[in-house]
Amino acid sequence: MTTDPYNIACTHGFIQSSCSDCNLKGLCLPIAMDLKDIDRVNDIIKRSRPIHAGEHIYRTGDGFTSIFAVRSGSIKTYLLDDDGVEQVTGFYLPGEILGFDGIGNNTHGCNVVSMETSTVCEIPFERIEELSLQIPVLQRHFFQLMSQQIESDHQMMMTLSKKNAEGRVTTLLVSLSNRFSRRNLSAKSLRLPMSRMDIGNFLGLTIETVSRTFSRLQKEGIINVDGREIHINDNEKLHSVCHASK
Amino acid sequence: MTTDPYNIACTHGFIQSSCSDCNLKGLCLPIAMDLKDIDRVNDIIKRSRPIHAGEHIYRTGDGFTSIFAVRSGSIKTYLLDDDGVEQVTGFYLPGEILGFDGIGNNTHGCNVVSMETSTVCEIPFERIEELSLQIPVLQRHFFQLMSQQIESDHQMMMTLSKKNAEGRVTTLLVSLSNRFSRRNLSAKSLRLPMSRMDIGNFLGLTIETVSRTFSRLQKEGIINVDGREIHINDNEKLHSVCHASK
């Protein structure tokens, strides 16, 4: 086994060191990109050593130099307000890209921490910006990724503003289920990468309410809960509860 | 007076038909852009006839072709969920750019409606995308604008998730005050462009709670309220109430 810090990260047991081999490339790179251009992107990417649970990738105020693609594990982003109150602003799973805040004023706008052992691909922004000038489909891709982030943030505003506890929790479950199945993992059985604390913080609820909501959904036969293991029994009901408003 | 629909829009009483003359260009275009490039941008922009209160600029699902800069008046964006429930996702004032959702899947992701008589500059996206490949500072600018939108959406998530009614209302007032003063308007006295309904919808509160909160802030001497006219008496207190959490 190699000791190269950029190559020991793969969780699948084999070294995966190039974008063209990566089974996540359909998520973080444009599909319609020819191999030559993928290699040009590949050349500027730095692959990380494993990042342990609780370890930060960057913090608010750090100089902005790179965006990051999650390769394995799971990551959360959060803000701290003036009083030190934490607000979780997002959960990021393999194939997803984070760090698009930060471009605005050349300073990272949030804190990023690993929720379990994770690996990321670091994408130096100035380099990818140059490439984007030369590869139109890449420029378009980044506009699209940022646009999707904006759309999903707006959905989140809707969730926080209009939905009750059941609606919020089920919305998160549906989102996670979709994102797992995009990676060809089970949409029915999933292991939550985050604590009840983080769920509550993200959804604007207390841990007690999150816990009670899980229990209620289980009692109604919609899901089975065993700690962080969730099984979706009744997807239809789950989706209908999803719209529950306050 | 001309009847050219693209040139009757100016509210200042004179025709203003070029970006280089526009007193908002510092807000929607990069500062470090030379005149030649500003003219190239100017050439692709379509200036709108006046859009009346309640008139839509586009709706969710419409084909995405352009982003828009607000030139005068005020605009709100909102989502409709499956049950037809409205969620206001943003208020846009002169110099601000909207429509960055929509890039992701080539379809507009929200509804956009004018809150009063407004004019906008329509920026055809494919044209500005081409220009962005040729003018690096312009590409950077759009990345920055989208990044700022993401950051402010995250702040909004914090507001909705963590703040009580007073915190939410004052946060909106502070934001509006800042955005008015950016345009060299009074930061102390402002006229709200939106109804109590829209404020409540945006902030995840009922109109009654919004109304009561305004009344309470007035009783505490922090602001004066006369319908949509707001005067900020005690900016310091306003900012401290701003952090009020639930």
Added chain:
DNA sequence: ACGGTTGCTTGATTTAGGTCAACAGAAAAA
């Protein structure tokens, strides 16, 4: 001058979810 509609305010009551408190299982430490 006329109802009718719309936007906003205020009061009385209800309720979802917050707060406080106790406890249990799992994992880590001693």
Added chain:
DNA sequence: TTTTTCTGTTGACCTAAATCAAGCAACCGT
């Protein structure tokens, strides 16, 4: 082994904001 810590669950109670209801002023079209 016991102890401690951490995470999650459940119960009792309380409170901020929702809901329900009434009323008022401004503005509309007739």
